[in-house]
Amino acid sequence: xxxxWRKKKTDQLxxxxxEIAKESGESLLSDKKEEPSAKEGASWASRLTSGLxxxxxxxxxSIASVFGDGxxxxxxxxxxxxxxxxxxxxxxVTMELVDxxxxxxxxxKYKTVADIQESLKTxxxxxxxxKISPLNLSESPFAVILMVGINxxxxxxxxxxxxxxxxxxxxxxxxxxxxxFRAGAVKQxxxxxxxxxVTVVKGKENEDPASVAFEGIKxxxxxxxxxxxxxxxxxxxxxxxxxxxxxxxSRVVEKALPGAPHETxxxxxxxxxxxxxxxxxxxxxxxDLSGLVVTKLDGTAKGGVVVAIHRQLxxxxxxxxVGEQVNDLQNFNPEEFTEALFAI
Amino acid sequence: MFGNLSDRLQSTxxxxxxxxxxxxxxxxxxxxxxxxxxxxxxxxxxxxxxFVNSIKKEVLGAEVEKGLDPGKQFIKLVHExxxxxxxxxxxxxxxxxxxLHKVMMVGLQxxxxxxxxxxxxxxxxxxxxxxVACDVYRPxxxxxxxxxxxxxxxxxxxxxxxHDPVTIAKEGLEKAKAGxxxxxxxxxxxxxxxxxxxxxxxxxxxxxxxxDDILLVIDSMTGQEAVRVAKTFDDTLGIxxxxxxxxxxxxxxxxxxxxxxxxxxxxxxxxxxEKLDGLELFDPERMxxxxxxxxxxxxxxxxxxxxxxxxxAKRMQRRMGSGDYNLVDFLQQLEMxxxxxxxxxxxxxxxxxxxxxxxxxxxxxxxxxxxxxxxSMTTEERYNPSVLNASRRxxxxxxxxTTVQQINQLLRQFEQMKQMMKQFKKMGLMNPSKLMxxxxxxLPFKF
Ligand SMILES: Nc1nc2c(ncn2[C@@H]2O[C@H](COP(=O)(O)OP(=O)(O)OP(=O)(O)O)[C@@H](O)[C@H]2O)c(=O)[nH]1
Ligand SMILES: [Mg+2]
Numbered sequence: 106x107x108x109x110w111r112k113k114k115t116d117q118l119x120x121x122x123x124e125i126a127k128e129s130g131e132s133l134l135s136d137k138k139e140e141p142s143a144k145e146g147a148s149w150a151s152r153l154t155s156g157l158x159x160x161x162x163x164x165x166x167s168i169a170s171v172f173g174d175g176x177x178x179x180x181x182x183x184x185x186x187x188x189x190x191x192x193x194x195x196x197x198v199t200m201e202l203v204d205x206x207x208x209x210x211x212x213x214k215y216k217t218v219a220d221i222q223e224s225l226k227t228x229x230x231x232x233x234x235x236k237i238s239p240l241n242l243s244e245s246p247f248a249v250i251l252m253v254g255i256n257x258x259x260x261x262x263x264x265x266x267x268x269x270x271x272x273x274x275x276x277x278x279x280x281x282x283x284x285x286f287r288a289g290a291v292k293q294x295x296x297x298x299x300x301x302x303v304t305v306v307k308g309k310e311n312e313d314p315a316s317v318a319f320e321g322i323k324x325x326x327x328x329x330x331x332x333x334x335x336x337x338x339x340x341x342x343x344x345x346x347x348x349x350x351x352x353x354x355s356r357v358v359e360k361a362l363p364g365a366p367h368e369t370x371x372x373x374x375x376x377x378x379x380x381x382x383x384x385x386x387x388x389x390x391x392x393d394l395s396g397l398v399v400t401k402l403d404g405t406a407k408g409g410v411v412v413a414i415h416r417q418l419x420x421x422x423x424x425x426x427v428g429e430q431v432n433d434l435q436n437f438n439p440e441e442f443t444e445a446l447f448a449i
Numbered sequence: 450m451f452g453n454l455s456d457r458l459q460s461t462x463x464x465x466x467x468x469x470x471x472x473x474x475x476x477x478x479x480x481x482x483x484x485x486x487x488x489x490x491x492x493x494x495x496x497x498x499x500f501v502n503s504i505k506k507e508v509l510g511a512e513v514e515k516g517l518d519p520g521k522q523f524i525k526l527v528h529e530x531x532x533x534x535x536x537x538x539x540x541x542x543x544x545x546x547x548x549l550h551k552v553m554m555v556g557l558q559x560x561x562x563x564x565x566x567x568x569x570x571x572x573x574x575x576x577x578x579x580x581v582a583c584d585v586y587r588p589x590x591x592x593x594x595x596x597x598x599x600x601x602x603x604x605x606x607x608x609x610x611x612h613d614p615v616t617i618a619k620e621g622l623e624k625a626k627a628g629x630x631x632x633x634x635x636x637x638x639x640x641x642x643x644x645x646x647x648x649x650x651x652x653x654x655x656x657x658x659x660x661d662d663i664l665l666v667i668d669s670m671t672g673q674e675a676v677r678v679a680k681t682f683d684d685t686l687g688i689x690x691x692x693x694x695x696x697x698x699x700x701x702x703x704x705x706x707x708x709x710x711x712x713x714x715x716x717x718x719x720x721x722x723e724k725l726d727g728l729e730l731f732d733p734e735r736m737x738x739x740x741x742x743x744x745x746x747x748x749x750x751x752x753x754x755x756x757x758x759x760x761x762a763k764r765m766q767r768r769m770g771s772g773d774y775n776l777v778d779f780l781q782q783l784e785m786x787x788x789x790x791x792x793x794x795x796x797x798x799x800x801x802x803x804x805x806x807x808x809x810x811x812x813x814x815x816x817x818x819x820x821x822x823x824x825s826m827t828t829e830e831r832y833n834p835s836v837l838n839a840s841r842r843x844x845x846x847x848x849x850x851t852t853v854q855q856i857n858q859l860l861r862q863f864e865q866m867k868q869m870m871k872q873f874k875k876m877g878l879m880n881p882s883k884l885m886x887x888x889x890x891x892l893p894f895k896f
Contacts, residue, residue: 257561289591293592296589376672379700380698401641403641
């Protein structure tokens, strides 16, 4: 389904780095092209790269081929409604969009399926382009990024991906392993750290994550890094004490370095349904999120719920994740995202 | 966003009052509300359509039972039908001491396979389970399983990350046979259902191990995608059951309905919380209520158990039943409740309460005020409020940022509460777990 994004795979992180460099007026060192995971040896990498099947290549770029190019009627409108609902856009957003279409049809503005399709795409794209500000790469003395989200959505993997991205921009990164709770979590980040050749600051098992974060800031000051990325434990938004814990992390970071964290990114799994809205709401209230990362879009889920999140909370989508390797990170592109919503 | 189904049906269904037959015309709106409610709960669209059609067929032309409100009859039917689809109460996996029960755990990335593996192992601790680490892809996945096994107090087997997972599984099986293990749990890597190569790996593993159970682990917050995931895993592997995870969240869990309806396999367990004792047998009726938005008793109990241990709960219960329940006890209870989160959210989790909707807005603030008042009292005053004369009350009002009237009101309400508790005790309602299960079983519909 997202094969279109997958195809650019080998060089996608490079082009993302280039884009960001352009946005922020930074220079991009061209000798940084070496694959970060290459030194891991062929076994690990090759097992994954050749993995994904070709089923997704049956990507149909336009729904016109499914709906026909015929005249509009109530049934056709309902088919659009179904399509949006199946993309996890949710009842509220879907109804509003379809009502808008119905009105336009009744007013004689739209006559064919193609008209409607165009209007719908434009409308969703407009929804999604709110407030995307470029990443700030040159915070002084360094930028701090806090990664948060519920369990298993891809925080740690995304942390590794973002690190690799910044390395391509010739930034010195450091990671902090604040998940002192989940079994194997620290080791997981450490493994990424070794592969990417960056320092990982860690605490002891069950140590207060806020004090690990504090230690991270201290070390980052000493070692003069450019970017410090803090990976936190997965937590359900309904767990009040764990939400307090992550608030404390953020507070301690701010105390140790006024102005930090400069970005608080919430990672959302694209297979999540309507509950993602509530999740984002609670995390945003607790932490004042600066952006979202939508992961696992290399699957068949469309992640349509982010449209509602974006609208209700006005949080931009910073990146998307399209696989399990460090290279599988892309800039969020409203046009491509919308295009993919309509892919069948 | 829309509240629960019975709220939504209020206006539509009041129109049904007075009719003695449900017809195509008079139930149309009600059916649409059902459709929207299920979609909000993340039930798959195609399943929703099918469900709504079957409801329609069933109610059309049905005579309204004498003495029964047509609306009530309608919603009862929806609930019953939902429970029916969810299946009967599932049985535990068939583990017996002396035999060897082989289980493969499969699912998407991040769905909770490893944690669930640990939970099941812990549950069957006494049959000496062996956990096998077959996720050779995700960094430190092997490490995670070994730690989980240690926490569960069971044995594990690993061969690092440089071997074919099928080979590791086979060796694990040999080890289980040789080592007097009666339960073999194979934890596999998370994978996308469209990843043919990795799906094929699972098929080979199944061939080699011939497991008694293949459990598909799915996140309860999954959206429309749940159907595709369940179908492909089932088509490829013939799964025997489903485990629904992260049920301690507040997702409606429509995925459960979609999965059950699509593949017809039982949902066996639900996962609650990250600790290894958070595993329960799936309860179809409770899930049906949850999907319809009629309360979340599980979530409430989970929250309560996080805020207080059993001993404290028991003591509290005793104090509440005693005649000398005082403001010190009350304060302690309020502080505990505060730890559980905003009052409004808690109240909404109780079946039936959610229906009262807006009535609870501001409950947290009220509670905050009450807390402040009691906190501004001296210990003596808490034990013996009768010493509270006018000047003391003024002092407390000042200290807590409230008024003397508010303090008077609180003291009055506290007295009433004490009386009520005595009544409860007489009626035998003082056992909270009894109270809970009483509420969870049958739903107090609001008509
Ligand atoms: N297919 C796919 N898998 C992903 C993506 N991002 C992460 N994953 C996988 O999802 C699983 C969970 O990822 P983690 O990075 O460990 O998630 P997490 O949020 O850190 O998890 P916890 O710390 O346990 O809450 C791993 O198997 C990852 O490889 C993605 O974009 N696509
Ligand atoms: Mg993690």
